[in-house]
Amino acid sequence: MASSVISLISTRRAEIIERWKESIQKVSGTTDQANGRAIETTNEKLVELIFDYLSDNQSQDRLNNLMGRILQLGWPLSYLTSGVQLFRRVVGTLIIESNEEKGIILDYFQAMDDLLDPIFNNLIEDATSTWENTVSIQKRALLELSAPLIPVMEHIAVMPLIGTIDTERAKLIMENLLEGVITHRAEVVLIDITGVPVVDTMVAHHIIQAAEAVRLVGSECILVGIRPEIAQTIVNLGIELKDFPTRSTLQKGIERALEMTNRKIVCTQEGGNV
Template structure:
């Protein structure tokens, strides 16, 4: 069955459909209780108008894509939007049944209605999911980049403070940031500070050693700092060999060591007279 008869029915009974649709949507407004009633009313009007506009026009893919963009722009939770489409289908189905047409005709109407509304529902899910996944991916990448920064402290010296758990994906990012930063800042010594890493196991140590070896290949030196007593004990118990990888207990000692490697030192000037501490 062509969609035209169903569209004609929907347009003919538009006012009744809108009233019933809003009644059902009103029952589900608790899921969006953080939004005031006037906003809900306005958005519901926009939502149902968009569906009617799409059904009244040529239901092409371009029209559908435009509909999706306009619906998602309303800013409603996906669950509320999918509910709206389901309720629209329910209201129209009820009207078809109430029309007292023959059973075969009713089935044809149902099939035509599904052909009209299923693309809206399916595309709504796909577009919303794609948008969500893209947003999460961007946010995750941004957080990971912030969690493994290479900070130039002074000429030829940089620090990479690590905080939290180090997994394979993050270890790859650490490696990338290290190598890019070493070249960009012309760094001779890099201090990898693991003070904020809660657990150093064999895998974490392996990733750090790999990073140090990669840095050494581009002509720089890596120093591991922030070795707490419990971390040192864990490394020994696990039999982890750090090899030629220098280690220091604190960042301060690491900076002093790095300055020695670059033929520099910290010089303390006399305290100015009259300065109170």
């Protein structure tokens, strides 16, 4: 039956193309002449690719080649899926017009679905895979940028945290923290949570784990950016930070870090500090 559908499509190729282009033109709805011509050219390419696939052996290699040629053109997924669905609808209309027996029509429709479904399904799968890969790369890049360890002076570094901390991000924070401590030979690390909107038990647990890991490699951590509401939350949750020095601001944290590294800020002239 598939061969009969292909024969029908081949025999009435010109009519199918014309009907399909009229249908997809209605969907695009453009009235601009230049854009209209560009869309018409695009339509011609897409329908020709579909015909090329259907006119030969519909093997997986042929399908992969078709998908590669379609995706290389960079058309939106919504346009491609609409185009394939409209092609299905046009051919279905011709099948109904060309046959009166219900059983034969149903067989034709099933055969047509068998021919076109692989195209439609692969479009979705390839586009989804590309989207997921892009999102994964972008997410990884954002995560790496969101937990930097910044050396501010000799043996002192700061890690400013901004946004929500989940398990995946906590793991990256730990990795960056330990690598940065070794790379910058930091004796004291200030973890600044000023930009963290919520500090709950899980977030506190991750921060404590990070501090303990830093201590194991010979450095100390100071938690800075303790806002009043965060302090209240920590107390209400019963989170123990007695072994973890804390300061309300980054400035006070740096002053404490200098003390821990046997340095201090002194006034060298009136109105000036170093």
